[in-house]
Amino acid sequence: MRSFIILLSLLCLSATQVDAQSEIRYIINNYISVNSEVLGVNKTDYADWIVTDQYISRHNQVTHVYIRQKFNGIEVFNGIANFNIRNNKVLNMGNGLITDLSSKVNNQVPAINPIQATSLVADYFNLNASEIYITNAINSQEFVLSCDEISQNEIPIKLVYFANSDGSVVLCWDLSIYLLSGEHWYSVRVDAVSGEVIDIIDWVNHCEFGDHDHTVKSASQKQVSKSSTSFSKKAPDSYNVYAPPIESPNHGNRTLEVNPADTAASPFGWHDTNGINGFEFTITRGNNVHASEDANDDNLPGYSPDGSSTLDFNFPLNLNQDPSNYLDPAITNLFYWNNIMHDVWYKYGFDEASGNFQQNNYGKGGMGNDYVNADAQDGSGTNNANFATPPDGNNPRMQMFIWTGGGASNLLHVISPASIEGAYGAVVSSFGPAVGSTPITAKLVAAIDLAPDSLNACDGITNGSGLVGTIALIRRGDCQFTFKVQAAQDEGAIAVIIANNVPGAPFSMGGISSTITIPSVMISQADGNTLYNELFSGSIVNVTLVDSSANFNRDSDLDNGVIAHEYGHGISNRLTGGPSNSGCLSNAEQMGEGWSDFFGMIMTIEAGDSGKDIRGVGTYASGQSTQGDGIRPAPYSTDFAINDFTYASTNNTAAVSQPHGIGFVWCTILWDMTWELIDMYGFDPD
Known part of the structure; x- marks a missing residue:
């Protein structure tokens, strides 16, 4: 009898959940239908969709429902909408539904398999994936793969449709790869017919705190000696x-x-x-x-x-x-x-x-x-x-x-000419090697590239042969710091100095690179102008980069x-x-x-x-x-x-x-x- 009561209770609970889902589906379909003209959708656009997430905010009893369109049983990756519902009424809707969906779909049969798609993604990111294998075939459209050479985790992959910016809706393989470095966790869409990588999202938020125009007030790191006055106390938890x-x-x-x-x-x-x-x-x-x-x-x-x-x-x-x-x-x-x-x-x-x-x-x-x-x-x-x-x-x-320290330290020393000799404030970047205690001394050369700004190294360096064995001077702006430093390194520079392009103190340049092997620092716009003026006057400028400070790093x-x-x-x-x-x-x-x-x-x-x-x-x-x-x-x-x-x-x-x-x-x-x-x-x- 007890087993029967439990079974009956489970059946009643299941029926209640089905009724609730049916009610939610009715509320959403009715809302879209009534507002279809404003939303720009037709009946086939919302004929098939799934609830991807649903939950209730306890403090206001609002039900949050997230849906995704489907076409011929396949999810549309970016055909999404969310609804906030209370007392069986839609309070508001976030609309990302794809309109005229049926007329935009290009194909329903993949030309490449999931292993091939994953291999193409590995090639796209220059990853060596010699062995990719299926660990779980969930169904004919969804799989779990493994490749220890490129991903920390297993690689889930399934067929989806993806709406391109040109209006087309293409069949894709949707997969995610968590790189071994942990620097990127890529969510990728690969065209299931052509094999082209058409959409990438990085689930890792790189805050790049240094990539901003800001003024650092203090010139050196404050030494802190605070310690807990309660260290001698003992208390559980x-x-x-x-x-x-x-x-x-x-x-x-x-x-x-x-x-x-x-x-x-x-x-x-x-x-x-x-x-x-x-x-x-x-x-x-x-x-x-x-x-x-x-x-x-x-x-x-x-x-x-x-x-x-x-x-x-x-x-x-x-x-x-x-x-x-x-x-x-x-x-x-x-x-x-x-x-x-x-x-x-x-x-x-x-x-x-x-x-x-x-x-x-x-x-x-x-x-x-x-x-x-x-x-x-x-x-x-x-x-x-x-x-x-x-x-x-x-x-x-x-x-x-x-x-690695705050504010500008005297990492840069101009050796000659005597007219500008002395120490200059500079801040080391967050990528590549730091400036160490071993001096790097070389001739300073301004990197020249194509217009519009010929000093920012964003458009192809034209004096590359002159950078070999030198410290390159590059102006900030228009492209990533890592791009500039990599470009100079590829031409043979042994270090890079980035001159700020706006007034204010230098800061630690943000960015991520596993291929940059030379140090780089930023100096102020004023100091950059001093160096550029001397170089363009025809002087030979020799500089040293060295860190002789005793400042402690911060955690x-x-x-x-x-x-x-x-x-x-x-x-x-x-x-x-x-x-x-x-x-x-x-x-x-x-x-x-x-x-x-x-x-x-x-x-x-x-x-x-x-x-x-x-x-x-x-x-x-x-x-x-x-x-x-x-x-x-x-x-x-x-x-x-x-x-x-x-x-x-x-x-x-x-x-x-x-x-x-x-x-x-x-x-x-x-x-x-x-x-x-x-x-x-x-x-x-x-």
């Missing part, structure tokens, strides 16, 4: 960290946070994974995050501090040394802040059903097995950070880097604004297109960078703050004071004398880049709005 609203070591002291896990968001604590009282890990690992070092850049779990059976993560911290000597407190801070971001934003709707990051979803919906892999002091780069957000059910990865694992920024990418990517579609923020005008800055700002706001305050992003990591401009075109402030950027500023491509500069403008707008709301309703520290 405790973490000695820079807790909210403290943004960094420059903003305040560490505190011992005891039992900080939120009982709703993390009901079994931060070290549980099985949903039973008691912890499974005593290291910085649990249901929401696994924080460890990855200095050798193998994307495998490295060292993690152990809090023992009492979960006591109270470690001493002395910042006046290399970051590799304070791994325990740094990783503890990274672990703590990943968990805090999880717990706080859980309360605002980023929960299991909406695609948050948890190993065990405790039966509350969504896909589990996707806690954050947080890599401290990651060895894949410097002066940066990134966050990879795959679809729900796949582990995201946060990579936090060492920052971004202690810059909570940067951590929150990276975690924010995960939130916005999972919520915008639905948990299973994390590729909706890849266009140049997306607002993800702005939302991420906002996460960091709002997590560190406190009583007594004013909208007119100077709020620079990443001031600690970049070696600035708390009043520094940070790593954006300007600090955030409602004071127009400090930040005068408006939406119109996005038209100024020289001052506002895509997408990072556009994100900065968006966060400027959000920050103004935040203080308007505070002025109206008051400040609540919770």
Whole structure:
């Protein structure tokens, strides 16, 4: 009898779920039908679609539904729409449906198989894939492949249709490859007939913090000697960290946070994974995050501090040394802040059903097995950070880097002529080798290329033979820093100096490259003009690049604004297109960078703050004071004398880049709005 009752209950539950789905389908179809003229769709455009994601926001009882068009049983990759529904009424719709779909489809039969498609993608990215094999044939249109030579994970691949910008809709193989380096997690569409790679989305957000026009106030890195005054204390389940609203070591002291896990968001604590009282890990690992070092850049779990059976993560911290000597407190801070971001934003709707990051979803919906892999002091780069957000059910990865000093150090020394001899401020790039203690001395030569700007090395260097064995001088602008340095290296230069093209201090140039083997630095526009004027007057200029400073590097694992920024990418990517579609923020005008800055700002706001305050992003990591401009075109402030950027500023491509500069403008707008709301309703520290 008991078995019969259980079976009957399951049947009733299943019937209820089917009825609910039918009701949602009716509501959506009816809404599209009524608004078909405005939406520009015909009946065949929405005759077949699937729900890719659906969940309810508990605080307002709005049901969020994400759909994708299908044609002849095959999904249309970018034929998507989302609906917000309450009380059986569509409140609003985000429309990305492909119109006149049936007339645009080109083919229904693939000419290449999934292994061939994957091989073509490997060739496209210059990857060596000698053995690709099928591990699971789900059906005739969907497979799982494996190739350890090119991807950390298995390679899912299936047939989809893809709407091109020219209006055509082509049959494609849709696959994703997580490169062994961890620098890219490519989601790719390959034409299933021609084999052409026609669409690429990178699930890794490379923040390229240095690629902005900003002024660094401090000329050298401040030496910090703060350490925890509570180190002698012992407490169970405790973490000695820079807790909210403290943004960094420059903003305040560490505190011992005891039992900080939120009982709703993390009901079994931060070290549980099985949903039973008691912890499974005593290291910085649990249901929401696994924080460890990855200095050798193998994307495998490295060292993690152990809090023992009492979960006591109270470690001493002395910042006046290399970051590799304070791994325990740094990783503890990274672990703590990943968990805090999880717990706080859980309360605002980023929960299991909406695609948050948890190993065990405790039966509350969504896909589990996707806690954050947080890599401290990651060895894949410097002066940066990134966050990879795959679809729900796949582990995201946060990579936090060492920052090699803030502001301009005297890395550049002009040896001759005597008229300009002396030391010049320069900042090393985040890619390629750093300027070391061994001097690099050579003749300085201006790289010349084709018009319109003959000094920026973007259009083919014309004096390549003259760069062999020299240090190349190149002007900033029009193309990526890595492109410029690679171009000079290919011509035989042994180092590169980039002259800023706008007033202000130099900064660490952002970018990623595995092929650049020469150091590069940036100097100010004024210093660049001095060097160019001397060269164009006919003088022979000899220079030396050398780092003889004693400044200690900074660890971004202690810059909570940067951590929150990276975690924010995960939130916005999972919520915008639905948990299973994390590729909706890849266009140049997306607002993800702005939302991420906002996460960091709002997590560190406190009583007594004013909208007119100077709020620079990443001031600690970049070696600035708390009043520094940070790593954006300007600090955030409602004071127009400090930040005068408006939406119109996005038209100024020289001052506002895509997408990072556009994100900065968006966060400027959000920050103004935040203080308007505070002025109206008051400040609540919770």
